[in-house]
Amino acid sequence: MEGWDPTTKSTLTQIPLLTTRAGPRDGAAWTQRLKEEYKALIAYTSMNKSKDNDWFRISAANPEGTRWTGKCWYIHNLLKYEFDLQFDIPVTYPATAPELELPQLDGKTHKMYRGGKICLTVHFKPLWAKNCPRFGIAHALCLGLAPWLAAEIPILVDSGMIKHKDDTASSSEDQNQ
Amino acid sequence: MRSRIENLSNLATSVPIHRSKVKDMSAEVVDSNPYSRLMALQRMGIVENYERIRKFSVAIVGIGGVGSVAAEMLTRCGIGRLLLYDYDKVELANMNRLFFRPEQVGMTKTEAAVQTLSDINPDVVFENYTLNITTVQGFETFMSSLKNKSFDPNKEGSGVDLVLSCVDNYEARMVVNQACNELNQTWMESGVSENAVSGHIQLLVPGETACFACAPPLVVASGVDERTLKREGVCAASLPTTMGVVAGLLVQNTLKYLLNFGQVTPYLGYNALKDFFPTMEMKPNPQCSNSACLERQREYMLTKPARDAAAREKMEAEALSATECPIHAENEWNISVVDDSEVSGSDVGSSGVLPEGLTRELPTADVYTDLPASDETSTFDDLEELRKQLEALSS
Numbered sequence: 001m002e003g004w005d006p007t008t009k010s011t012l013t014q015i016p017l018l019t020t021r022a023g024p025r026d027g028a029a030w031t032q033r034l035k036e037e038y039k040a041l042i043a044y045t046s047m048n049k050s051k052d053n054d055w056f057r058i059s060a061a062n063p064e065g066t067r068w069t070g071k072c073w074y075i076h077n078l079l080k081y082e083f084d085l086q087f088d089i090p091v092t093y094p095a096t097a098p099e100l101e102l103p104q105l106d107g108k109t110h111k112m113y114r115g116g117k118i119c120l121t122v123h124f125k126p127l128w129a130k131n132c133p134r135f136g137i138a139h140a141l142c143l144g145l146a147p148w149l150a151a152e153i154p155i156l157v158d159s160g161m162i163k164h165k166d167d168t169a170s171s172s173e174d175q176n177q
Numbered sequence: 178m179r180s181r182i183e184n185l186s187n188l189a190t191s192v193p194i195h196r197s198k199v200k201d202m203s204a205e206v207v208d209s210n211p212y213s214r215l216m217a218l219q220r221m222g223i224v225e226n227y228e229r230i231r232k233f234s235v236a237i238v239g240i241g242g243v244g245s246v247a248a249e250m251l252t253r254c255g256i257g258r259l260l261l262y263d264y265d266k267v268e269l270a271n272m273n274r275l276f277f278r279p280e281q282v283g284m285t286k287t288e289a290a291v292q293t294l295s296d297i298n299p300d301v302v303f304e305n306y307t308l309n310i311t312t313v314q315g316f317e318t319f320m321s322s323l324k325n326k327s328f329d330p331n332k333e334g335s336g337v338d339l340v341l342s343c344v345d346n347y348e349a350r351m352v353v354n355q356a357c358n359e360l361n362q363t364w365m366e367s368g369v370s371e372n373a374v375s376g377h378i379q380l381l382v383p384g385e386t387a388c389f390a391c392a393p394p395l396v397v398a399s400g401v402d403e404r405t406l407k408r409e410g411v412c413a414a415s416l417p418t419t420m421g422v423v424a425g426l427l428v429q430n431t432l433k434y435l436l437n438f439g440q441v442t443p444y445l446g447y448n449a450l451k452d453f454f455p456t457m458e459m460k461p462n463p464q465c466s467n468s469a470c471l472e473r474q475r476e477y478m479l480t481k482p483a484r485d486a487a488a489r490e491k492m493e494a495e496a497l498s499a500t501e502c503p504i505h506a507e508n509e510w511n512i513s514v515v516d517d518s519e520v521s522g523s524d525v526g527s528s529g530v531l532p533e534g535l536t537r538e539l540p541t542a543d544v545y546t547d548l549p550a551s552d553e554t555s556t557f558d559d560l561e562e563l564r565k566q567l568e569a570l571s572s
C-alpha cells in the first residue's frame with residue numbers, strides 16, 4: 001500500500017471485506033453482494049461515528065441498489081463544507097469501481113472528469129484491481145473520496161472557488177463592487 | 178474597409194453546398210465523384226471489392242478526440258452505417274482536438290458529429306445514442322442497438338460488423354468488452370495515455386484472442402517515470418497529433434479487417450517520444466474472470482479441427498504455387514504445416530513476458546481463498562433489515 005497515508009491505511013483494514021463477485025446484472029448473486037455492501041457500509045459508518053469522524057451519508061436510490069445518492073462533507077478551518085454525492089454501480093462491477101460524482105463541483109476543479117466524477121489518484125485503480133472482488137462501496141469511499149476531499153477542498157476554498165454556505169450572500173455582494 | 182464589408186456580406190449570403198446521395202459507387206475519375214480515389218484502390222489491386230464498404234456497419238463508442246476523427250475517416254470512406262455513442266457535450270476545452278467546432282459547444286457530441294458527418298457524406302446512415310454505457314439502463318440500450326439487424330436483415334451474428342472502442346477510461350472499456358464477449362462481436366480497442374505521448378490499438382476477437390479482462394490492460398511505456406509525472410491540478414493531457422495518429426491507425430486496421438487486405442494487426446503501440454511502434458499477440462486466459470469470455474473460448478476450441486483443416490488446405494495450395502513459381506524458391510524451408518498452437522511472432526500468454534516497450538496498466542487481482550459464508554450474522558442477512566440499519570445510522 002505504497003502512497004497512502006497511515007490513517008487511510010488503518011481505516012481501510014477495519015472495513016469488512018466482501019466475497020461475492022457479482023454485478024447488477026447477476027440476479028440473486030447481486031442481492032447477496034448487496035447485503036455484503038450494506039454490512040461493509042454499516043461497519044464503516046459506525047467506525048467513523050465512534051472516532052468522531054463521520055463524513056458521509058449514502059443510501060440506495062432505487063430498489064435494485066444500482067444507483068446511490070447521499071452527502072459528504074469536509075471540515076476546513078472549522079467550517080463544514082457539504083456536497084451532494086452520487087454514483088451508479090457499473091455493469092462490470094466489481095471488476096471496475098463505481099465512479100464517484102460530486103455534481104455541485106463540476107467545472108470548478110481540474111481534478112474532475114466531466115459530469116463531476118472525481119479524478120482518482122494513480123494509487124486507487126491498481127489497489128482496486130488487486131483486491132477485486134473484496135473491495136466494495138465503503139472501500140471506494142475510504143480510498144477514493146476521502147483523500148480527494150482532503151486534497152481538493154482546502155484548495156477550492158482558499159482559491160475562492162467554493163464558499164461556505166453562510167458566507168455566500170456577503171461574498172456575492174463583494175463581487176458586485 | 179468597404180471591401181472588407183463586401184467580403185463579409187458575401188460570406189453571409191453564400192449558401193453551403195450540399196451534395197445529394199449517390200446510388201452506386203463509381204470509379205469514374207471526375208471532379209464530381211466523391212469516391213473515385215477510393216475506387217482506385219480496387220483498380221490498383223490493393224482492395225478486391227471496395228464497394229462492399231457500403232454493406233458494413235461500424236459502432237464507435239466514445240466520440241472524443243479519437244472517436245470523432247475515426248468517425249470522420251469512415252464517413253469519408255463511404256462506410257454503410259455508423260452508430261455513435263457518447264453521453265457528453267461539446268466543450269471549449271475540447272478545441273485542442275480535431276473535428277468539433279466552437280459553434281457546436283453545448284450540443285451533445287453525437288448530435289454535433291452527425292450534423293458535420295451527414296454534411297460530408299449523406300450516403301452514410303447515422304444512428305446516434307446519447308447515453309452512458311456503464312449504467313445498467315445504458316448498457317441495455319447499447320446491447321439492443323448492436324443486435325438490431327434492420328440495416329441488413331440477412332447479416333449473420335449481431336447487427337454490426339465491428340465495434341470500435343474510443344473511450345478514455347478503463348471502466349467503459351470493460352463495458353465494451355462485456356458487451357462484445359456476450360454478443361461474440363469482434364472489436365478494436367484504442368487508447369491514448371494520460372500524458373498524451375503514447376497510444377495503442379488492439380484487435381479483440383472473443384474466444385480467439387485475449388479479451389480486455391483476460392489480463393490487465395497492456396499499454397505503451399512512455400519512458401516517463403510515473404513518479405516524476407506532475408499531476409497537480411490536472412487529470413489528463415491531450416494532443417491532437419497523438420489522437421490523430423491513433424485514430425488513423427485504428428481506422429486503417431478497420432479498413433484492412435473489413436475489406437480484407439493486408440495484415441490486420443493484433444496490437445500496435447505508438448510511443449511518440451521515441452517513435453517506436455511495438456506489436457504483439459495475446460492469447461485468451463483460460464482463467465479469465467469474465468464468464469462470457471470463457472464461453473467464447475470453449476466455442477473456439479470446438480471449431481479447432483475445422484480451422485486446422487482449412488489452414489492445412491491453404492498451406493498446401495500455397496506450397497503448390499510456390500514450387501511453380503521460381504521466385505519463391507528460397508522460401509521453401511519456411512513452408513511447413515504448423516500446429517495451431519505454435520504461433521510465430523511475439524505472442525505472450527496472459528502472464529507471459531512482455532515485449533520491449535510495453536507494460537501492464539494495472540496489477541492482476543491477488544489470489545485469495547473464498548471465506549465460507551458465515552451464518553453468525555444471519556439475523557442481519559435480510560436486505561431490507563440491512564438497509565434500515567444503515568438508514569438508522571444516518572439519522
Ligand SMILES: [Zn+2]
Pocket residue numbers: 387388389390391392461462465466467470471
Ligand atoms: Zn477474457
